[in-house]
Amino acid sequence: MRRLAGLLAVPLLLIATAACGSDDKGSDSTSDSASMKNGLPAITAGAKFGEKPTLAKGDGNPPKALKVNVISEGKGAALKKNDAVSVNYLGQAWDSDKPFDNSFDRKEPFTLTLGAGQVIKGWDQGLEGQKVGSRVELGIPPELGYGAQGQGDSIKPNATLVFVVDIVKATTIPASAKGKEVAQDDKDLPKVGTNTDGKAPTLTIPKTDAPKKLVSDYVLEGDGDVVKDTDSVVLAYEGFLWKDSKKFDSTYDQGKTQTFALPNLTLKGLKAGLVGKKVGSRILVVIPPDQGLGDKEQSGIPANSTMVFSIDILAKM
The missing domain is CATH 3.10.50.40 (Chitinase A; domain 3)
Structure with missing residues (x-):
């Protein structure tokens, strides 16, 4: 992975x-x-x-x-x-x-x-x-x-x-995002679990065409500070390919969180999906190829892949 x-x-x-x-x-x-x-x-x-x-x-x-x-x-x-x-x-x-x-x-x-x-x-x-x-x-x-x-x-x-x-x-990093559950009503978008026990939430990708535009939706809306594009954030996340629901990355599998300095983050869609969201939240982010890795295969991720993330924004530095 x-x-x-x-x-x-x-x-x-x-x-x-x-x-x-x-x-x-x-x-x-x-x-x-x-x-x-x-x-x-x-x-x-x-x-x-x-x-x-x-x-x-x-x-x-x-x-x-x-x-x-x-x-x-x-x-x-x-x-x-x-x-x-x-x-x-x-x-x-x-x-x-x-x-x-x-x-x-x-x-x-x-x-x-x-x-x-x-x-x-x-x-x-x-x-x-x-x-x-x-x-x-x-x-x-x-x-x-x-x-x-x-x-x-x-x-x-x-x-x-x-x-x-x-x-x-x-x-201090909490084990999980916590906040108000937000309805996931769009049947054409993935559904993310709402557990707050520190374990990886479920993520189910529908058998439909992937969206052409970036999606960044609350699953659990926290009450922390709003993330800015100059922040460093501590995340727990899992990443999947839309096409076959294959998991390509998970902090839960590694047993540790990951810290990203947003000014250094090169994945356009991920940065855009995080900015404006509140610390303490869980979000669904769907990244189309033009805001992801584009038309080139990279490290086992096929060209023109739509990527799906469940992300807990645990802290801001």
Whole structure:
């Protein structure tokens, strides 16, 4: 089964983005290289929460196990598994004085679902329990990072990684959309189940011709904020082909939600179907080919396919 996140959106996962290069030079002085705090490289500039930091090069042998320094503790709630979390970060290899990636320059926090396997294990483990508003430094051994394979040209095999992470925001993710049931009266459109137990709702596609225009209808209408095209949203969803009702993607089957930054979402119909809907809702979205993948086969989805989605809009970041 092909994951929608990899097929339709610019990757917004640390697993994918951490190999992006940076022009930052970092510090290369001997005194900075020798400067350590609790066994991790010192922050040599930009020490305050929200400031882009500069890290010294690691000195001596790197830690063999995950190491977490709380640089400054926030006053917000402690992070839990399955929270949607927004952070800013800078990452650097232990033996380097040059960052391989940072979100500060992009002026856009990175969003993840904690404990969902969207990021390297050192992040999932090191951030759990930390408070919103905190700045933490993580020392991540290879087995909790990119291991023996490394990551592209930027992260060597068996590299120990150091991150400075500012925890900007966190949202608790509900198990299911909940809201007022909306009548599904059009016999020519799919019908979506209204269960609120966190399990995948049923979706039944009629034996009729697919609609030629985009459909985005409430199944359960929540009372949360309206989604804007600049938001990042946390979704639970299943996607089917209209023609044969074949399922091609499901967060329920994966056992985890998916976060999409709408500015980066390349599937026109999906973005249009989400914008204007309320957080906490379940919606039916039917995407005709001209607002979907068009006239080319992509990753097992045939050309000119009409796609059908049941989507729970669980949170907005």
